[in-house]
Amino acid sequence: xxxxxxxxxxxxxxxxxxxxxxxxxxxxxxxxxxxxxxxxxxxxxxxxxxxxxxxxxxxxxxxxxxxxxxxxxxxxxxxxxxxxxxxxxxxxxxxxxxxxxxxxxxxxxxxxxxxxxxxxxxxxxxxxxxxxxxxxxxxxxxxxxxxxxxxxxxxxxxxxxxxxxxxxxxxxxxxxxxxxxxxxxxxxxxxxxxxxxxxxxxxxxxxxxxxxxxxxxxx
Numbered sequence: 001x002x003x004x005x006x007x008x009x010x011x012x013x014x015x016x017x018x019x020x021x022x023x024x025x026x027x028x029x030x031x032x033x034x035x036x037x038x039x040x041x042x043x044x045x046x047x048x049x050x051x052x053x054x055x056x057x058x059x060x061x062x063x064x065x066x067x068x069x070x071x072x073x074x075x076x077x078x079x080x081x082x083x084x085x086x087x088x089x090x091x092x093x094x095x096x097x098x099x100x101x102x103x104x105x106x107x108x109x110x111x112x113x114x115x116x117x118x119x120x121x122x123x124x125x126x127x128x129x130x131x132x133x134x135x136x137x138x139x140x141x142x143x144x145x146x147x148x149x150x151x152x153x154x155x156x157x158x159x160x161x162x163x164x165x166x167x168x169x170x171x172x173x174x175x176x177x178x179x180x181x182x183x184x185x186x187x188x189x190x191x192x193x194x195x196x197x198x199x200x201x202x203x204x205x206x207x208x209x210x211x212x213x214x215x216x217x218x219x
Contacts, residue, residue, distance in 0.1 A: 060178075078165055081169050091199060
């Protein structure tokens with residue numbers, strides 16, 4: 001009877017441990033799901049803004065001056081240069097829950113090898129690869145393209161809850177420094193195109209992982 005009692009107690013302890021582990025696993029899945037939903041929304045927004053910026057950059061890439069750009073009035077020029085500035089918007093992933101999983105042995109609670117592989121590939125490859133692409137793009141914009149827009153085109157923007165134009169661009173200055181701006185645009189364009197392509201890959205991987213997590217939580 002004593003042996004049977006010990007076995008029953010061990011079974012109860014095992015059952016309790018499994019229940020706690022399953023509860024922790026579901027909590028991790030749910031937290032990761034929330035973080036990825038936030039990332040998905042931010043990726044979509046970044047793609048949208050970068051694509052607007054990319055279309056604006058494309059207008060000034062040709063070696064010959066674009067007469068349509070030279071004919072822009074002050075307000076239209078403000079809008080155009082603002083669109084160019086959207087090429088500098090970056091995607092910043094929410095990696096908090098992933099860092100918690102890796103530091104607290106949270107991966108041990110994930111039973112699905114497919115989910116583990118998808119998480120690792122997204123966070124350790126795709127996100128890091130994007131940073132490698134985005135950092136030089138941002139650096140070139142801040143120190144080259146953005147400086148020309150602010151200092152030589154005279155457009156100064158302030159990002160409060162709403163966009164505020166502190167100082168309007170000068171059409172005369174725009175024409176005077178047109179070729180300089182075009183040269184910087186050509187320098188940054190291919191980097192931006194690569195970054196956008198990478199964001200589309202990230203968006204797909206996030207959506208695939210979200211589907212796997214929802215399926216696992218629903219079991």
